[in-house]
Amino acid sequence: MSQTVRFTRNAANVFFHILTQCNLQCRHCYINPQQHGRQRLSLATIQNWLQTLARRAPGANLVILGGEPTLHPDLPQVVKSARALGYGSITIDTNGYLFNDILDRISPREVDFISFSLDGATPATNDPIRGQGSFKVCTEGLRAARRKGFRTSLIYTVSRMNLEDVIDMPELLRELKVEHFFLQVIGLRGRSANGREEAAPDLQVSREQWEAQVLPTARRAAQAGIRVTYPKVYLSADQAFECAGRVADNYFVFPNGRVYRCPLCEDYPLHSLLFDDDCLRPTGPINEVDLFELDIPEGCVMNKLIQPLNLVYRPDGTPACKIACCLLKEELPSIGIANSDQA
């Protein structure tokens, strides 16, 4: 039975991009150097910002990202500092190349999950999206992490480029002994937003495709013993819309100091907080917070502004359904033999 994971201030999340540099050039990469900078933060700055955020949101879950975060030579010290500051959980999101011998420089006790990104069940599907040879490197990296006792998750960004492969993922996840499977929908941000109007029909899957192909796969993965999380996307008539920007406590931190509360705003200078001289300060209007206050029949304001082609209207002009906040998730607990028992 799927369960909607509600927003709560008790579950603050910090998504910390410690650099924007990456060895890959994925077709759907959301990193936008013009908006997010090209800096690699120093260890001292990362530690200062982590401390500020830990004071503001004690016990927050921390996700360390890039770019590719393992390119940062001080990542092990970042992890240790975050542990010492009391972050509730620590996850490293990686493309699987695992630079700087990261698996030898941190221990499974220090991180909760290493999360790998893969966008196909085969090299033939994954590599045209993420780069030649990336399927092999990523799956080998994941196996190496499992052998060393790390808990692993896998992120699959669903688009029309890899929709057909998603049905083969439960078997691959089982073979790789992945414990948590995250399905994401491709967003029109960063590189995928180039030529935005043309990109939408090319990349985004329809509601019918999502319900016919993705959701049954999520259920099969759960039956195979894997915990599954995926975005809610569409709200039924009886479900109330909520904007996470109003009710939740999320921080999307970029190396140029911008801190967003909504990931859909990241392509624009709409951040509501800014690290300035290591102090976290609110920004002036107009920023994302002004958008969170708007009530529209379509649900999410940012979705309507940047992804209008995924809205469907009835003949009378009313929206056929509301689009959920992109941060609202459904979760399927593992209901088979859990992969965590098989390390």
Ligand code: SF4
């Ligand atoms: S999506 Fe991730 S792995 Fe791919 S290019 Fe962007 S930062 Fe690198």
Ligand code: SF4
């Ligand atoms: S995605 Fe939409 S609903 Fe969610 S925080 Fe952003 S503006 Fe609000």
